[in-house]
Amino acid sequence: MDMSSADSHHADPSIDAFSRSDSSPFADGYDLDAERTVLAHLIAEDDPDPADPLFGRYQLFLEREEAFDHMQQAHTLRQGSDPLVRPHEAQAIGRIGQLGSDGADRMRLHTRDAMRLFLGRSVAPGEQGHAMAGGRRVAAALRALWSLSGNDNPYADWKLVEIAERIAGIRRANELEQQHARQLLDAAREKGLEYSVLQSREPAQVSLGFGSPYGYMIVMLLVELDYLVRLVRSTVLRDLMSSTEGFRRIGAAKHRCLSVFHFAVHCQRVLTRAELLPLSRVDFLPNADAAAVKRVEATRALLGVLPRDVFIGEREPRHSRRRVSRLSDVELRLLDSVPLSGDDATAATAADALVQ
Numbered sequence: 001m002d003m004s005s006a007d008s009h010h011a012d013p014s015i016d017a018f019s020r021s022d023s024s025p026f027a028d029g030y031d032l033d034a035e036r037t038v039l040a041h042l043i044a045e046d047d048p049d050p051a052d053p054l055f056g057r058y059q060l061f062l063e064r065e066e067a068f069d070h071m072q073q074a075h076t077l078r079q080g081s082d083p084l085v086r087p088h089e090a091q092a093i094g095r096i097g098q099l100g101s102d103g104a105d106r107m108r109l110h111t112r113d114a115m116r117l118f119l120g121r122s123v124a125p126g127e128q129g130h131a132m133a134g135g136r137r138v139a140a141a142l143r144a145l146w147s148l149s150g151n152d153n154p155y156a157d158w159k160l161v162e163i164a165e166r167i168a169g170i171r172r173a174n175e176l177e178q179q180h181a182r183q184l185l186d187a188a189r190e191k192g193l194e195y196s197v198l199q200s201r202e203p204a205q206v207s208l209g210f211g212s213p214y215g216y217m218i219v220m221l222l223v224e225l226d227y228l229v230r231l232v233r234s235t236v237l238r239d240l241m242s243s244t245e246g247f248r249r250i251g252a253a254k255h256r257c258l259s260v261f262h263f264a265v266h267c268q269r270v271l272t273r274a275e276l277l278p279l280s281r282v283d284f285l286p287n288a289d290a291a292a293v294k295r296v297e298a299t300r301a302l303l304g305v306l307p308r309d310v311f312i313g314e315r316e317p318r319h320s321r322r323r324v325s326r327l328s329d330v331e332l333r334l335l336d337s338v339p340l341s342g343d344d345a346t347a348a349t350a351a352d353a354l355v356q
Contacts, residue, residue, distance in 0.1 A: 011054060013053035013054050018031070018035055019031040025068060025071055032064060036061070038057070039057060039061055042058040043061075078090040079094065106205050106208060107205075107206040108204070109203060109204045109206065109222065109223070109226045110198075110200040110226055110230055113225070113229045113254060114223070116134075117134065117135055117225065118135040118136060118206065119134045119136070120135070133261040134261070137261075138260075139210055139218045141267070142163065142218070143210075143212040143214060143215065144271075144272055145159055145160050145163075145214075146214055146320070146321055148277075149321050150320075151280055152281050153271065153279050153281075154280075154281050154284075154311050155279060156271055157316065158303075158306055158307060160320065161310060161316070163263065163264050163267070164214075164318045170257060170260060173253075174228050177232070178228050181228070181231035181232050182231060184241060185197075188240055195238060198230050198237065213318075217318075225253055225254070228253055229253075232246045232249050233246060270302050270303060271303075275295070275298070276295055278295065279296070279299060283295050283296050284311070300341070305340055311340060
């Protein structure tokens with residue numbers, strides 16, 4: 001007989017001498033796990049001996065185990081709700097559909113400048129030139145990166161962080177431009193000029209229905225640019241700003257938007273290549289296979305060295321589909337030890353081999 005069996009036979013055989021725990025689901029504190037250890041020799045037998053001194057405790061254990069199973073089933077039927085809730089009431093939570101839009105979201109644009117930025121521009125058939133990424137195309141690119149973040153793709157996380165920061169910077173710059181134009185107009189009003197900000201008699205009404213928050217990030221950028229254009233042209237009309245200066249300020253604002261638009265589309269095109277699509281943080285670990293190593297090296301060559309704070313999750317995108325609970329200290333140390341920069345020549349070779 002092993003020591004655990006000997007110890008169990010020395011346990012108090014009375015059925016009210018069971019182990020207790022503060023975390024027990026039973027009112028009397030009955031501890032299922034502790035009793036399972038004490039009664040292990042009886043539980044292991046197909047036909048326990050009724051003459052065993054602990055047989056009474058064993059029978060109580062079976063009763064409590066069955067009662068615990070019933071508790072768990074009831075908890076599941078109630079969908080984890082309060083015990084006062086009846087099972088049929090709790091089932092309603094499973095019938096609630098996913099939140100969605102009724103498609104009524106619309107963007108109102110008064111200027112052709114903002115509308116062209118939303119529409120983009122393609123190269124005419126048979127002609128040479130460069131396409132211009134539009135807001136709807138950029139929203140789709142950001143949605144793709146958002147989806148990749150759900151695959152634990154650290155480069156998707158990084159580019160979402162970077163693009164959101166750049167858009168926030170552009171919006172701040174546009175706000176400063178708006179303030180400048182408003183100050184000119186307000187100063188004229190104080191001197192007696194009554195005015196209204198220019199607006200279109202027939203503004204464009206654009207139905208949206210974007211499936212990601214990043215689509216609406218682009219929407220806010222465009223409606224604010226639209227308002228900026230209206231303000232600047234209002235100051236030009238009232239001779240508070242020269243036509244040349246107004247043209248320059250509007251052009252600079254549009255250029256800022258286009259720069260981040262094309263950057264977002266470039267990042268999406270790189271990360272959604274078939275060869276790089278499976279990329280995830282697992283690929284960076286020391287035990288990764290050869291294909292994973294090539295993916296990492298190619299992506300590094302194409303998009304740069306991944307910042308460590310993004311890689312270990314300290315800096316996260318404003319919106320992400322990544323569903324990773326807080327990392328343990330061991331996991332953080334493992335990720336923190338992964339080298340993120342590599343040999344440039346090797347990375348370039350991997351990029352050429354994978355994505356040429």
